[in-house]
Amino acid sequence: ETGVTQTPRHLVMGMTNKKSLKCEQHLGHNAMYWYKQSAKKPLELMFVYSLEERVENNSVPSRFSPECPNSSHLFLHLHTLQPEDSALYLCASSQEDRVTAPLHFGNGTRLTVT
Amino acid sequence: EDQVTQSPEALRLQEGESSSLNCSYTVSGLRGLFWYRQDPGKGPEFLFTLYSAGEEKEKERLKATLTKKESFLHITAPKPEDSATYLCAVQGVTQGGSEKLVFGKGTKLTVNP
Numbered sequence: 001e002t003g004v005t006q007t008p009r010h011l012v013m014g015m016t017n018k019k020s021l022k023c024e025q026h027l028g029h030n031a032m033y034w035y036k037q038s039a040k041k042p043l044e045l046m047f048v049y050s051l052e053e054r055v056e057n058n059s060v061p062s063r064f065s066p067e068c069p070n071s072s073h074l075f076l077h078l079h080t081l082q083p084e085d086s087a088l089y090l091c092a093s094s095q096e097d098r099v100t101a102p103l104h105f106g107n108g109t110r111l112t113v114t
Numbered sequence: 115e116d117q118v119t120q121s122p123e124a125l126r127l128q129e130g131e132s133s134s135l136n137c138s139y140t141v142s143g144l145r146g147l148f149w150y151r152q153d154p155g156k157g158p159e160f161l162f163t164l165y166s167a168g169e170e171k172e173k174e175r176l177k178a179t180l181t182k183k184e185s186f187l188h189i190t191a192p193k194p195e196d197s198a199t200y201l202c203a204v205q206g207v208t209q210g211g212s213e214k215l216v217f218g219k220g221t222k223l224t225v226n227p
Contacts, residue, residue, distance in 0.1 A: 041219065
């Protein structure tokens with residue numbers, strides 16, 4: 001496989017459930033990102049990992065918990081979510097040592113919280 | 115506050131009808147401006163990076179240009195397969211000296227046959 005792969009593509013969960021989103025990149029990049037995309041809003045950066053170390057956390061509620069076990073894999077653990085958390089969650093990767101490296105995105109997980 | 119504004123919000127064209135999308139920005143210390151294309155149900159796909167005013171890049175029917183305040187994505191003789199949402203993102207340096215990437219809300223382009 002090539003590029004950035006996200007699973008599952010769709011997820012419906014209740015407010016009391018615990019689930020995880022998975023992302024895998026096959027591009028040899030050393031930085032990975034979680035973004036949230038909601039209707040009529042710009043992409044919102046949630047977390048950045050560079051060389052497996054979290055370098056940015058944009059005031060995201062603690063019900064979202066990221067994990068980066070190695071430079072190819074990224075997880076987003078979800079628990080006790082709210083209906084307003086329903087959105088498209090996008091994973092991306094880039095080559096971090098290039099100052100203006102473009103992001104390569106996966107196709108996202110469409111999350112619905114009921 | 116750093117801002118990226120895209121216009122129009124939506125654009126409907128007939129096949130072959132050329133037009134332009136606009137991305138204006140107020141980010142200081144520009145490092146680069148990116149254009150992405152996003153199809154329904156998919157993640158954004160990288161198109162171009164522009165680094166400095168006066169720069170232009172082309173890919174098939176798309177041409178991106180950059181000034182000190184804005185960028186244009188010109189679409190020449192579009193085809194229905196060009197229908198997508200086009201996102202602009204600007205990377206700049208904040209007052210605190212850190213890098214920041216700011217996205218616009220996108221322009222949804224529909225090209226009718």
